[in-house]
Amino acid sequence: MNILWDFDGTIIDSYPVFTRIFRETIGQEHSDEEILSHLKISFTHAREYYQLTDVQMKEIFDKEGNMHPTDTQPFADVEDVLRHANINVIMTHNKRDVVETCLKYYGLNKYIKEIVSRDDGYPKKPDPSSYQYLHDKYQIDLAIGDRDIDILPAKALGIRTCLFQNNTSGADYYISKYRDFFTIDDFQK
Incomplete structure (x- = not known):
């Protein structure tokens, strides 16, 4: 096959760490479950839903780029x-x-x-x-x-x-x- x-x-x-990174960027008032539900549709959907700025997107990508395999x-x-x-x-x-x-x-x-x-x-x-x-x-x-x-x-x-x-x-x-x-x-x- x-x-x-x-x-x-x-x-x-990888969703637990992606959810954490998103929450750190957009604010603690959003629950992990809420963020995850949007990430599970797509990253683009979550970006649009939370109306992320270019600065916030850079922060997310920088944090993702610094992940070690043991984070997942x-x-x-x-x-x-x-x-x-x-x-x-x-x-x-x-x-x-x-x-x-x-x-x-x-x-x-x-x-x-x-x-x-x-x-x-x-x-x-x-x-x-x-x-x-x-x-x-x-x-x-x-x-x-x-x-x-x-x-x-x-x-x-x-x-x-x-x-x-x-x-x-x-x-x-x-x-x-x-x-x-x-x-x-x-x-x-």
């Missing part, structure tokens, strides 16, 4: 799914060096064939251009993400989709923890 992955919130549990962790059992796949590729809005550093720190880089990041100039998800590139090159069987914008490009290309820790309608499969991946009949091959 060839899998296209989102990175943040799908392979790596891989989700439990994600390595088992990565190991099980024939090919794993990532499409992320994060910077390539941040993703590569984190993957290497946790020893997950050996499972990843290619990373397409915001550094590569593709339009942001849900535009399917980056997914089309990866699908043409690797014949993707499944796209896994934690948000609608992660599965919409795959759906547009006819690729099966799996939402992780998200029950929004529209995906072919849903899992809340990665050990559940192997209970789905289609993935036991």
